[in-house]
Amino acid sequence: xxxxxxxxxxxxxxxxxxxxxxxxxxxxxxxxxxxxxxxxxxxxxxxxxxxxxxxxxxxxxxxxxxxxxxxxxxxxxxxxxxxxxxxxxxxxxxxxxxxxxxxxxxxxxxxxxxxxxxxxxxxxxxxxxxxxxxxxxxxxxxxxxxxxxxxxxxxxxxxxxxxxxxxxxxxxxxxxxxxxxxxxxxxxxxxxxxxxxxxxxxxxxxxxxxxxxxxxxxxxxxxxxxxxxxxxxxxxxxxxxxxxxxxxxxxxxxxxxxxxxxxxxxxxxxxxxxxxxxxxxxxxxxxxxxxxxxxxxxxxxxxxxxxxxxxxxxxxxxxxxxxxxxxxxxxxxxxxxxxxxxxxxxxxxxxxxxxxxxxxxxxxxxxxxxxxxxxxxxxxxxxxxxxxxxxxxxxxxxxxxxxxxxxxxxxxxxxxxxxxxxxxxxxxxxxx
Ligand code: CMC
Numbered sequence: 001x002x003x004x005x006x007x008x009x010x011x012x013x014x015x016x017x018x019x020x021x022x023x024x025x026x027x028x029x030x031x032x033x034x035x036x037x038x039x040x041x042x043x044x045x046x047x048x049x050x051x052x053x054x055x056x057x058x059x060x061x062x063x064x065x066x067x068x069x070x071x072x073x074x075x076x077x078x079x080x081x082x083x084x085x086x087x088x089x090x091x092x093x094x095x096x097x098x099x100x101x102x103x104x105x106x107x108x109x110x111x112x113x114x115x116x117x118x119x120x121x122x123x124x125x126x127x128x129x130x131x132x133x134x135x136x137x138x139x140x141x142x143x144x145x146x147x148x149x150x151x152x153x154x155x156x157x158x159x160x161x162x163x164x165x166x167x168x169x170x171x172x173x174x175x176x177x178x179x180x181x182x183x184x185x186x187x188x189x190x191x192x193x194x195x196x197x198x199x200x201x202x203x204x205x206x207x208x209x210x211x212x213x214x215x216x217x218x219x220x221x222x223x224x225x226x227x228x229x230x231x232x233x234x235x236x237x238x239x240x241x242x243x244x245x246x247x248x249x250x251x252x253x254x255x256x257x258x259x260x261x262x263x264x265x266x267x268x269x270x271x272x273x274x275x276x277x278x279x280x281x282x283x284x285x286x287x288x289x290x291x292x293x294x295x296x297x298x299x300x301x302x303x304x305x306x307x308x309x310x311x312x313x314x315x316x317x318x319x320x321x322x323x324x325x326x327x328x329x330x331x332x333x334x335x336x337x338x339x340x341x342x343x344x345x346x347x348x349x350x351x352x353x354x355x356x357x358x359x360x361x362x363x364x365x366x367x368x369x370x371x372x373x374x375x376x377x378x379x380x381x382x383x384x385x386x387x388x389x390x391x392x393x394x395x396x397x398x399x400x401x402x403x404x405x406x407x408x409x410x411x412x413x414x415x416x417x418x419x420x421x422x423x424x425x426x427x428x429x430x431x432x
Contacts, residue, residue, distance in 0.1 A: 013041050027062060044415040056243065060093060060398050061234040068314035072232060081321045086227040087111060087197050090169055093232055093398040114170035115191035115200065118148045125182045134179035134386045135264045141175050143257035153251060155404055164252040165397045172390045173197070177204030180383055198224035206378060218332045219377055222325050226370060229318040230388050232395030238262040238269065242396040243403050244412040252400065259396045260389045266305070272384040275306035276340065276371030285346045296356045304351060306368030318366035326369045329376050341372050
Protein backbone atom coordinates (compact mmCIF):
# COMPACT_ATOMS: atom_id res chain seq x y z
CA UNK A 1 0.00 0.00 0.00
CA UNK A 2 2.77 2.43 0.88
CA UNK A 3 5.97 3.12 -0.92
CA UNK A 4 8.44 5.88 -0.47
CA UNK A 5 11.28 7.75 -2.08
CA UNK A 6 13.17 10.67 -0.56
CA UNK A 7 10.63 13.40 -1.23
CA UNK A 8 7.34 11.55 -1.63
CA UNK A 9 5.25 8.67 -0.34
CA UNK A 10 3.08 6.81 -2.80
CA UNK A 11 -0.29 5.38 -1.83
CA UNK A 12 -2.58 3.16 -3.76
CA UNK A 13 -6.15 3.76 -2.65
CA UNK A 14 -8.81 1.74 -4.47
CA UNK A 15 -6.50 1.52 -7.48
CA UNK A 16 -6.02 5.27 -7.51
CA UNK A 17 -2.36 6.26 -7.25
CA UNK A 18 -1.70 9.11 -4.87
CA UNK A 19 1.60 10.72 -4.03
CA UNK A 20 2.14 12.92 -1.02
CA UNK A 21 5.12 15.17 -0.40
CA UNK A 22 7.55 14.36 2.42
CA UNK A 23 8.89 17.39 4.29
CA UNK A 24 12.10 17.48 6.30
CA UNK A 25 12.85 19.61 9.33
CA UNK A 26 16.31 20.52 10.55
CA UNK A 27 16.31 17.27 12.55
CA UNK A 28 13.76 14.70 13.78
CA UNK A 29 11.50 12.45 11.72
CA UNK A 30 10.35 13.66 8.31
CA UNK A 31 6.63 14.30 7.91
CA UNK A 32 4.18 13.29 5.23
CA UNK A 33 2.32 16.39 4.10
CA UNK A 34 -1.33 15.30 4.07
CA UNK A 35 -2.87 18.73 3.59
CA UNK A 36 -4.23 17.77 0.17
CA UNK A 37 -5.12 14.22 1.22
CA UNK A 38 -8.88 14.73 1.67
CA UNK A 39 -9.19 16.65 -1.55
CA UNK A 40 -7.49 13.94 -3.62
CA UNK A 41 -8.72 10.82 -1.78
CA UNK A 42 -12.02 11.81 -0.12
CA UNK A 43 -10.65 10.22 3.08
CA UNK A 44 -9.68 11.70 6.42
CA UNK A 45 -6.77 10.49 8.52
CA UNK A 46 -7.49 9.34 12.10
CA UNK A 47 -5.10 10.15 14.98
CA UNK A 48 -7.03 11.16 18.11
CA UNK A 49 -4.07 11.56 20.51
CA UNK A 50 -1.84 13.10 17.81
CA UNK A 51 0.56 10.19 18.28
CA UNK A 52 1.74 10.39 14.66
CA UNK A 53 0.68 13.85 13.62
CA UNK A 54 2.76 17.03 13.48
CA UNK A 55 0.30 19.86 14.06
CA UNK A 56 2.56 22.73 12.97
CA UNK A 57 6.03 23.85 11.93
CA UNK A 58 8.08 25.21 14.80
CA UNK A 59 11.64 26.43 15.46
CA UNK A 60 11.43 26.80 19.22
CA UNK A 61 12.04 23.51 21.02
CA UNK A 62 13.27 20.10 19.93
CA UNK A 63 12.95 16.82 21.81
CA UNK A 64 14.73 13.60 20.88
CA UNK A 65 12.68 11.18 22.94
CA UNK A 66 14.93 8.17 22.31
CA UNK A 67 18.10 9.95 23.35
CA UNK A 68 16.45 11.90 26.18
CA UNK A 69 17.48 15.24 24.66
CA UNK A 70 15.73 18.57 25.02
CA UNK A 71 16.89 21.71 23.22
CA UNK A 72 15.51 25.25 23.54
CA UNK A 73 16.37 27.07 20.28
CA UNK A 74 19.24 24.59 19.84
CA UNK A 75 20.65 24.86 23.36
CA UNK A 76 20.76 21.83 25.65
CA UNK A 77 18.43 22.04 28.66
CA UNK A 78 21.05 20.67 31.06
CA UNK A 79 23.48 23.40 30.05
CA UNK A 80 20.86 26.14 30.23
CA UNK A 81 19.76 24.97 33.69
CA UNK A 82 23.30 25.32 35.00
CA UNK A 83 24.68 28.30 33.05
CA UNK A 84 21.70 30.53 32.28
CA UNK A 85 18.91 32.35 34.12
CA UNK A 86 15.18 32.15 33.60
CA UNK A 87 14.89 35.64 32.10
CA UNK A 88 17.73 34.91 29.70
CA UNK A 89 15.89 31.70 28.70
CA UNK A 90 12.71 33.75 28.22
CA UNK A 91 14.60 36.05 25.84
CA UNK A 92 15.99 33.02 24.02
CA UNK A 93 12.59 31.38 23.60
CA UNK A 94 10.87 34.58 22.52
CA UNK A 95 13.51 35.99 20.15
CA UNK A 96 15.36 32.84 19.06
CA UNK A 97 18.87 33.91 20.11
CA UNK A 98 20.93 34.48 23.24
CA UNK A 99 20.89 38.16 24.25
CA UNK A 100 23.87 40.50 24.43
CA UNK A 101 24.33 41.98 27.91
CA UNK A 102 22.57 45.27 27.03
CA UNK A 103 19.68 43.37 25.41
CA UNK A 104 19.21 41.23 28.51
CA UNK A 105 19.36 44.30 30.76
CA UNK A 106 16.74 46.01 28.64
CA UNK A 107 14.50 42.92 28.57
CA UNK A 108 14.85 42.45 32.34
CA UNK A 109 13.97 46.08 32.89
CA UNK A 110 10.88 45.77 30.67
CA UNK A 111 9.65 42.64 32.46
CA UNK A 112 10.36 44.12 35.87
CA UNK A 113 8.38 47.30 35.13
CA UNK A 114 5.26 45.19 34.53
CA UNK A 115 5.20 43.06 37.69
CA UNK A 116 2.33 44.87 39.40
CA UNK A 117 -1.29 43.96 38.74
CA UNK A 118 -3.99 46.50 38.03
CA UNK A 119 -5.30 47.23 41.52
CA UNK A 120 -8.88 46.33 40.55
CA UNK A 121 -7.75 42.78 39.87
CA UNK A 122 -7.51 42.27 43.64
CA UNK A 123 -11.32 42.06 43.69
CA UNK A 124 -11.22 38.98 41.52
CA UNK A 125 -9.13 37.14 44.10
CA UNK A 126 -11.53 38.15 46.85
CA UNK A 127 -14.44 36.67 44.90
CA UNK A 128 -13.05 33.13 45.18
CA UNK A 129 -13.85 30.78 48.04
CA UNK A 130 -11.01 30.66 50.54
CA UNK A 131 -10.44 26.94 49.84
CA UNK A 132 -10.44 27.29 46.03
CA UNK A 133 -7.60 25.44 44.29
CA UNK A 134 -4.97 28.02 43.24
CA UNK A 135 -5.15 26.69 39.65
CA UNK A 136 -8.84 27.68 39.57
CA UNK A 137 -7.96 31.17 40.80
CA UNK A 138 -5.04 31.58 38.40
CA UNK A 139 -7.07 30.40 35.44
CA UNK A 140 -9.86 32.84 36.36
CA UNK A 141 -7.59 35.82 37.04
CA UNK A 142 -5.51 35.18 33.92
CA UNK A 143 -8.74 35.11 31.89
CA UNK A 144 -9.82 38.34 33.59
CA UNK A 145 -6.63 40.05 32.39
CA UNK A 146 -8.19 39.95 28.93
CA UNK A 147 -10.47 42.75 30.07
CA UNK A 148 -7.77 44.98 31.59
CA UNK A 149 -5.10 45.68 29.00
CA UNK A 150 -6.87 47.02 25.94
CA UNK A 151 -3.74 48.57 24.46
CA UNK A 152 -2.12 45.19 23.74
CA UNK A 153 -4.94 43.21 22.16
CA UNK A 154 -4.29 43.68 18.44
CA UNK A 155 -2.84 40.28 17.59
CA UNK A 156 -1.89 41.45 14.10
CA UNK A 157 0.44 44.12 15.49
CA UNK A 158 3.82 42.59 16.44
CA UNK A 159 4.50 45.38 18.95
CA UNK A 160 1.21 44.79 20.78
CA UNK A 161 1.86 41.06 20.77
CA UNK A 162 5.19 41.75 22.43
CA UNK A 163 3.69 44.07 25.05
CA UNK A 164 1.04 41.46 25.92
CA UNK A 165 3.80 38.84 26.19
CA UNK A 166 5.99 40.91 28.50
CA UNK A 167 2.96 41.68 30.65
CA UNK A 168 2.11 38.01 31.09
CA UNK A 169 5.68 36.91 31.87
CA UNK A 170 5.88 39.73 34.41
CA UNK A 171 2.49 39.32 36.04
CA UNK A 172 2.15 35.54 36.33
CA UNK A 173 4.44 35.35 39.40
CA UNK A 174 2.34 38.05 41.06
CA UNK A 175 -0.91 36.25 40.21
CA UNK A 176 0.42 32.90 41.46
CA UNK A 177 1.80 34.44 44.67
CA UNK A 178 -1.50 36.25 45.32
CA UNK A 179 -3.44 33.01 44.82
CA UNK A 180 -1.18 31.44 47.46
CA UNK A 181 -1.50 34.36 49.87
CA UNK A 182 -5.26 34.29 49.47
CA UNK A 183 -5.38 30.61 50.42
CA UNK A 184 -3.33 31.25 53.58
CA UNK A 185 -5.31 34.33 54.65
CA UNK A 186 -2.17 36.49 54.63
CA UNK A 187 -2.13 39.93 52.98
CA UNK A 188 -0.99 40.20 49.38
CA UNK A 189 2.64 41.28 49.13
CA UNK A 190 3.38 43.68 46.27
CA UNK A 191 6.30 42.82 43.98
CA UNK A 192 9.70 44.23 44.89
CA UNK A 193 11.43 45.28 41.68
CA UNK A 194 14.87 45.39 43.28
CA UNK A 195 14.82 41.58 43.43
CA UNK A 196 15.39 39.24 40.54
CA UNK A 197 12.57 37.20 39.02
CA UNK A 198 12.73 34.02 41.13
CA UNK A 199 13.71 35.84 44.31
CA UNK A 200 10.82 38.26 43.89
CA UNK A 201 8.42 35.34 43.48
CA UNK A 202 9.62 33.72 46.72
CA UNK A 203 9.42 37.11 48.43
CA UNK A 204 5.79 37.62 47.33
CA UNK A 205 4.91 34.11 48.53
CA UNK A 206 6.73 33.93 51.84
CA UNK A 207 7.21 37.42 53.25
CA UNK A 208 4.70 39.13 55.53
CA UNK A 209 4.51 42.87 56.21
CA UNK A 210 5.25 42.31 59.91
CA UNK A 211 8.74 40.88 59.42
CA UNK A 212 11.93 41.32 57.43
CA UNK A 213 12.36 38.61 54.81
CA UNK A 214 15.44 37.45 52.98
CA UNK A 215 15.32 34.30 50.84
CA UNK A 216 18.29 31.98 50.65
CA UNK A 217 20.36 32.42 47.42
CA UNK A 218 20.50 28.64 46.93
CA UNK A 219 16.71 28.46 47.07
CA UNK A 220 16.47 31.42 44.66
CA UNK A 221 18.72 29.54 42.25
CA UNK A 222 16.74 26.30 42.69
CA UNK A 223 13.50 28.21 41.98
CA UNK A 224 15.01 29.82 38.89
CA UNK A 225 16.19 26.40 37.69
CA UNK A 226 12.71 24.92 38.13
CA UNK A 227 11.38 27.78 35.98
CA UNK A 228 14.01 27.08 33.28
CA UNK A 229 13.25 23.35 33.23
CA UNK A 230 9.52 23.98 32.76
CA UNK A 231 9.76 26.88 30.31
CA UNK A 232 8.86 25.01 27.13
CA UNK A 233 8.27 21.53 25.81
CA UNK A 234 7.24 21.84 22.16
CA UNK A 235 3.72 20.74 21.18
CA UNK A 236 2.53 19.35 24.55
CA UNK A 237 -1.19 19.40 25.39
CA UNK A 238 -1.34 22.88 26.95
CA UNK A 239 0.83 24.49 24.25
CA UNK A 240 -1.33 22.88 21.56
CA UNK A 241 -4.36 24.23 23.43
CA UNK A 242 -2.92 27.75 23.36
CA UNK A 243 -2.17 27.43 19.65
CA UNK A 244 -5.66 26.11 18.93
CA UNK A 245 -7.34 28.86 20.97
CA UNK A 246 -5.08 31.46 19.36
CA UNK A 247 -5.74 30.17 15.85
CA UNK A 248 -9.21 31.70 15.93
CA UNK A 249 -7.68 35.12 16.63
CA UNK A 250 -8.75 35.05 20.28
CA UNK A 251 -7.60 37.49 22.97
CA UNK A 252 -4.00 36.68 24.01
CA UNK A 253 -4.67 36.70 27.73
CA UNK A 254 -7.64 34.35 27.26
CA UNK A 255 -5.49 31.98 25.15
CA UNK A 256 -3.00 31.62 27.99
CA UNK A 257 -5.91 31.01 30.41
CA UNK A 258 -6.87 28.10 28.11
CA UNK A 259 -3.31 26.75 28.43
CA UNK A 260 -3.51 26.98 32.21
CA UNK A 261 -6.80 25.04 32.19
CA UNK A 262 -5.25 22.25 30.13
CA UNK A 263 -2.08 22.11 32.22
CA UNK A 264 -4.13 21.46 35.36
CA UNK A 265 -4.93 17.83 34.45
CA UNK A 266 -3.06 15.04 36.29
CA UNK A 267 -1.80 13.53 33.02
CA UNK A 268 -0.03 16.85 32.33
CA UNK A 269 1.10 19.58 34.76
CA UNK A 270 -1.10 18.28 37.56
CA UNK A 271 1.19 15.23 37.79
CA UNK A 272 3.65 16.99 40.11
CA UNK A 273 0.96 17.45 42.75
CA UNK A 274 -0.36 13.92 42.17
CA UNK A 275 3.18 12.53 42.36
CA UNK A 276 4.00 14.01 45.75
CA UNK A 277 0.62 12.87 47.08
CA UNK A 278 1.44 9.39 45.79
CA UNK A 279 4.92 9.37 47.40
CA UNK A 280 3.31 10.39 50.70
CA UNK A 281 0.65 7.73 50.35
CA UNK A 282 3.37 5.11 49.79
CA UNK A 283 4.98 6.53 52.92
CA UNK A 284 7.75 3.99 53.44
CA UNK A 285 10.12 1.97 51.30
CA UNK A 286 8.60 -1.39 52.31
CA UNK A 287 5.23 -0.40 50.75
CA UNK A 288 6.74 0.29 47.31
CA UNK A 289 6.25 -3.26 45.88
CA UNK A 290 2.47 -3.01 46.49
CA UNK A 291 2.27 0.20 44.49
CA UNK A 292 4.45 -1.19 41.69
CA UNK A 293 2.12 -4.17 41.54
CA UNK A 294 -0.91 -1.88 41.31
CA UNK A 295 0.73 0.21 38.54
CA UNK A 296 1.21 -2.97 36.50
CA UNK A 297 -2.31 -4.29 37.05
CA UNK A 298 -4.42 -3.67 33.93
CA UNK A 299 -7.60 -3.71 36.03
CA UNK A 300 -6.37 -1.01 38.39
CA UNK A 301 -6.48 2.58 37.05
CA UNK A 302 -3.51 3.50 39.31
CA UNK A 303 -0.38 4.73 37.49
CA UNK A 304 2.98 5.67 38.92
CA UNK A 305 2.71 9.45 38.79
CA UNK A 306 5.87 11.17 37.58
CA UNK A 307 6.65 8.17 35.36
CA UNK A 308 6.26 7.85 31.60
CA UNK A 309 6.07 10.33 28.79
CA UNK A 310 4.53 10.47 25.34
CA UNK A 311 7.82 11.53 23.75
CA UNK A 312 10.64 10.46 26.07
CA UNK A 313 11.41 6.78 25.78
CA UNK A 314 14.58 7.35 27.78
CA UNK A 315 15.36 9.47 30.85
CA UNK A 316 13.61 12.84 30.83
CA UNK A 317 16.67 15.16 30.86
CA UNK A 318 14.77 17.57 33.10
CA UNK A 319 14.34 14.84 35.74
CA UNK A 320 18.13 14.39 35.94
CA UNK A 321 18.71 18.07 36.75
CA UNK A 322 15.73 18.08 39.10
CA UNK A 323 17.11 15.11 41.05
CA UNK A 324 20.45 16.92 41.58
CA UNK A 325 18.60 20.06 42.66
CA UNK A 326 16.50 18.05 45.12
CA UNK A 327 19.66 16.69 46.75
CA UNK A 328 21.19 20.18 46.91
CA UNK A 329 18.12 21.87 48.39
CA UNK A 330 17.43 19.18 50.97
CA UNK A 331 21.06 19.17 52.03
CA UNK A 332 21.00 22.95 52.42
CA UNK A 333 17.87 22.76 54.53
CA UNK A 334 19.40 19.98 56.61
CA UNK A 335 16.71 17.46 55.67
CA UNK A 336 18.61 15.20 53.30
CA UNK A 337 17.18 12.17 55.13
CA UNK A 338 13.71 13.37 54.09
CA UNK A 339 11.40 10.36 53.96
CA UNK A 340 9.64 11.35 50.75
CA UNK A 341 12.99 11.69 48.96
CA UNK A 342 14.06 8.26 50.24
CA UNK A 343 10.80 6.74 48.96
CA UNK A 344 11.24 8.54 45.60
CA UNK A 345 14.80 7.31 45.12
CA UNK A 346 13.94 3.74 46.05
CA UNK A 347 10.81 3.76 43.89
CA UNK A 348 12.84 5.02 40.94
CA UNK A 349 15.44 2.29 41.49
CA UNK A 350 12.87 -0.51 41.76
CA UNK A 351 10.82 0.70 38.80
CA UNK A 352 13.86 1.06 36.55
CA UNK A 353 14.78 -2.58 37.20
CA UNK A 354 11.26 -3.88 36.66
CA UNK A 355 10.48 -5.71 33.40
CA UNK A 356 7.14 -3.87 32.92
CA UNK A 357 8.74 -0.41 33.11
CA UNK A 358 11.76 -1.46 31.04
CA UNK A 359 9.61 -2.95 28.31
CA UNK A 360 7.30 0.07 28.11
CA UNK A 361 10.24 2.48 28.39
CA UNK A 362 8.77 4.27 31.39
CA UNK A 363 11.29 6.59 33.06
CA UNK A 364 10.91 9.31 35.69
CA UNK A 365 9.71 12.58 34.13
CA UNK A 366 10.14 16.20 35.21
CA UNK A 367 7.37 15.91 37.79
CA UNK A 368 8.99 13.10 39.73
CA UNK A 369 11.44 15.23 41.74
CA UNK A 370 10.10 18.78 41.37
CA UNK A 371 7.47 18.32 44.08
CA UNK A 372 10.07 17.26 46.63
CA UNK A 373 12.02 20.48 46.08
CA UNK A 374 8.93 22.66 46.14
CA UNK A 375 7.66 21.07 49.33
CA UNK A 376 11.05 21.54 50.98
CA UNK A 377 10.89 25.22 50.02
CA UNK A 378 7.60 25.49 51.92
CA UNK A 379 5.01 25.24 49.14
CA UNK A 380 1.87 23.15 49.68
CA UNK A 381 1.18 20.55 46.96
CA UNK A 382 -1.66 22.66 45.53
CA UNK A 383 0.96 25.25 44.48
CA UNK A 384 3.05 22.87 42.37
CA UNK A 385 1.00 23.09 39.18
CA UNK A 386 0.59 26.91 39.49
CA UNK A 387 4.40 27.19 39.59
CA UNK A 388 4.59 25.01 36.48
CA UNK A 389 2.04 27.34 34.82
CA UNK A 390 4.07 30.41 35.76
CA UNK A 391 7.18 28.94 34.16
CA UNK A 392 5.42 27.57 31.06
CA UNK A 393 3.80 30.94 30.27
CA UNK A 394 6.85 32.00 28.23
CA UNK A 395 6.68 28.77 26.21
CA UNK A 396 2.98 29.21 25.50
CA UNK A 397 3.57 32.80 24.45
CA UNK A 398 6.53 31.94 22.23
CA UNK A 399 4.37 29.42 20.36
CA UNK A 400 1.45 31.83 20.19
CA UNK A 401 3.74 34.50 18.66
CA UNK A 402 5.30 31.98 16.27
CA UNK A 403 1.83 30.96 15.11
CA UNK A 404 0.70 34.54 14.53
CA UNK A 405 3.93 35.40 12.71
CA UNK A 406 3.26 32.65 10.15
CA UNK A 407 1.69 34.16 7.01
CA UNK A 408 0.10 30.76 6.23
CA UNK A 409 -1.62 30.37 9.60
CA UNK A 410 -5.03 28.72 9.55
CA UNK A 411 -7.70 28.19 12.17
CA UNK A 412 -7.18 24.76 13.81
CA UNK A 413 -10.19 22.67 12.90
CA UNK A 414 -9.82 18.87 13.17
CA UNK A 415 -12.09 16.39 11.42
CA UNK A 416 -13.80 13.42 13.06
CA UNK A 417 -14.89 9.83 12.56
CA UNK A 418 -18.63 10.13 13.15
CA UNK A 419 -20.21 7.16 14.93
CA UNK A 420 -23.55 8.70 15.91
CA UNK A 421 -27.08 8.33 14.59
CA UNK A 422 -27.96 8.94 11.00
CA UNK A 423 -30.67 11.50 10.31
CA UNK A 424 -33.92 10.49 11.98
CA UNK A 425 -37.34 12.12 12.44
CA UNK A 426 -38.02 14.13 15.59
CA UNK A 427 -40.76 12.58 17.76
CA UNK A 428 -42.91 14.89 19.86
CA UNK A 429 -42.54 14.28 23.62
CA UNK A 430 -46.12 13.03 23.98
CA UNK A 431 -45.50 10.35 21.35
CA UNK A 432 -42.15 8.99 22.70
N1 CMC B 1 2.47 3.86 35.34
C1 CMC B 1 2.13 2.63 34.89
N2 CMC B 1 1.93 2.33 33.60
C2 CMC B 1 2.08 3.33 32.70
C3 CMC B 1 2.44 4.64 33.09
C4 CMC B 1 2.65 4.89 34.47
N3 CMC B 1 2.98 6.10 34.89
N4 CMC B 1 2.51 5.43 32.01
C5 CMC B 1 2.21 4.66 30.95
N5 CMC B 1 1.95 3.38 31.36
C6 CMC B 1 1.62 2.24 30.51
C7 CMC B 1 0.18 2.30 30.06
O1 CMC B 1 -0.69 1.60 30.92
C8 CMC B 1 0.26 1.66 28.69
O2 CMC B 1 0.28 0.28 28.85
P1 CMC B 1 -0.39 -0.70 27.72
O3 CMC B 1 0.41 -0.47 26.48
O4 CMC B 1 -0.20 -2.07 28.28
O5 CMC B 1 -1.80 -0.29 27.58
C9 CMC B 1 1.64 2.08 28.16
O6 CMC B 1 2.42 2.34 29.34
C10 CMC B 1 1.61 3.34 27.31
O7 CMC B 1 0.91 4.35 28.01
P2 CMC B 1 0.00 5.44 27.31
O8 CMC B 1 -0.94 6.03 28.31
O9 CMC B 1 -0.59 4.88 26.06
O10 CMC B 1 1.11 6.49 26.89
P3 CMC B 1 0.87 8.01 26.58
O11 CMC B 1 2.00 8.45 25.74
O12 CMC B 1 -0.49 8.23 26.01
O13 CMC B 1 0.88 8.72 28.02
C11 CMC B 1 1.54 9.83 29.99
C12 CMC B 1 1.92 9.44 28.54
C13 CMC B 1 2.55 10.86 30.50
C14 CMC B 1 0.15 10.50 30.01
C15 CMC B 1 1.55 8.54 30.87
O14 CMC B 1 2.83 7.97 30.87
C16 CMC B 1 1.08 8.83 32.30
O15 CMC B 1 -0.13 8.83 32.55
N6 CMC B 1 2.04 9.07 33.26
C17 CMC B 1 1.68 9.42 34.60
C18 CMC B 1 1.32 10.91 34.68
C19 CMC B 1 2.52 11.81 34.56
O16 CMC B 1 3.53 11.62 35.23
N7 CMC B 1 2.38 12.86 33.71
C20 CMC B 1 3.43 13.89 33.55
C21 CMC B 1 4.02 13.88 32.18
S1 CMC B 1 5.48 14.91 32.07
C22 CMC B 1 4.98 16.53 32.42
C23 CMC B 1 3.85 17.03 31.60
O17 CMC B 1 3.59 16.63 30.48
O18 CMC B 1 3.16 17.93 32.08
